Amino acid sequence: MSELNLNSLYQQLILEHYRKPRNKGELPEATVEIHMANPVCGDEIRLQLQIDGDRIVEARHVGQGCSISQAAVSMMTNLIKGKSLSEAEGLADRFTAMMHGDEEVAKDRTMGDLRALKGVSKFPVRIKCALLAFDALQEAIKKTKDPS
């Protein structure tokens, strides 16, 4: 693996989100909370969403982990605020496709800062880190739609 790949992995934007995570902290008004952990490595995300009807009104997160997992949840929470549940699900699907090497998604402007994570797809053992936030999002949506 060349240095070039490392640079594509550790983009400035990723390190910036890692150091100054957006939407970090408790959300007392949360209607759903999902705790996701990667037991292999100890990365942890507690995703809290305030959902009103079909819309994500607010999104926050608590946890700790590597630059990839923490940047992903920071970027994701920025993007899903104000989105409908199906829009958020679509975002999760597109991000997953990008992690599996879909180049088209990586050019999609609606993916926002998440496009900076494109390089992770070249590091198979790190894909799980990037997907942790979206796994939590999908669980949260599932739990909201079917509370039983």
Added chain:
Amino acid sequence: MYQAVSTFDVNKIRNEFPVLNQVVNGKPLTYLDSAATAQKPRSVLDVLGKYYREDNANVHRGIHELSRRATLAYEGARGRVAEWLGASDPAEVIWTRGTTESINLVAATWGFDQLKEGDEILLTTMEHHSNIVPWQLVARRTGARLRYIELDDEGKLRLDELDELLTDRTRLVAMTQVSNALGTVNPVERVIEAAHARGALVLLDGAQAVPHMKVDVRELDVDFYAFSSHKMCGPTGAGVLWARREILEGMSPYQGGGEMIGIVGRDESSWADIPHKFEAGTPNIAGAVGAAAAVDFMEQVGYEAIKEHETGLLRYALNRLAQIPDLSVYGPKDVRERSGVIAFALGDAHPHDIATILDSEGVAIRAGHHCAQLVMKHFGVAATARASFSLYNTTDDVDRLVAGLQVVHSIFGR
């Protein structure tokens, strides 16, 4: 092959490990993950191949020539390991899948049989999960209570609390000889003496000790000793539980099946004598043979020579790492109190990111909690980066680690 301390030649040793001679991600492989599993020398690889090519058969049941040879090889390996461990009797050596199964065997037989409500098991917060969770299962089943020897800031055991923690209710002390997460070498003799004075038995997890130091179970005066062959250059899936004969004879069987029985009736059966009582089913015959070959290899190189080489390497590595800004090392400061492992943090770079960047430089380390979450909690971190050393590592390996960490610094320091 290798004779005396003075002939220790690390390049000659490296030549015995074919896997080390390769390029990874465009860089020469720098393998610094031997605490997870060590690489295997030709002599071990050859013996595994030879066993399957020439002697493979099931043990203890065939009349034919191959079965005789396989049985001889399997029992010969047991005898070799017993001799190397300083055991008085080969029957005290039980073959298992590894350290984890060895400890679980003791927990599920001696633990379930002997312990009752109010009894205490003394552990340390330095233990690998495999020496914590089996005892939690025992505690849940029997009502026994777990207590812990805590760590100090350097990651050494707080043995000043030992007298208070050892009570008349303490039935077992289960502890590691060398920490997999910190490299701390524990003064186990002192704990064994104090535990015995209170009438408690002692189980040692030797997984991280046997790759680095000579172990003599009778000299240690320990009661149970568990280790895995794969950490000391042997095959995976082969490990040992050693215990004193009278203890093993008093223990219930572990698993039921072939090999472990005397006579089987409709409702009841009788058991075979030790060691077979604990070895139900077809064992890992090749694994045992490979484990004995690993013992031969380690002894031919010589533990004194290994220790001298590794201590020098650790000292060199600690000095070089001290020059990297923002890098902090966990564990004992005195190199004589540590073995094999250097766990560290580097600024705000997460251990995973460190490991990914090092991997791109061909340097293999481990990042995570190292199956020692109580250690992570003690230091207030979720994970650490860990470089671990074996007899085949060189100062060049350390230099490549340091160069890789400078790349980490250049990415995360910007």
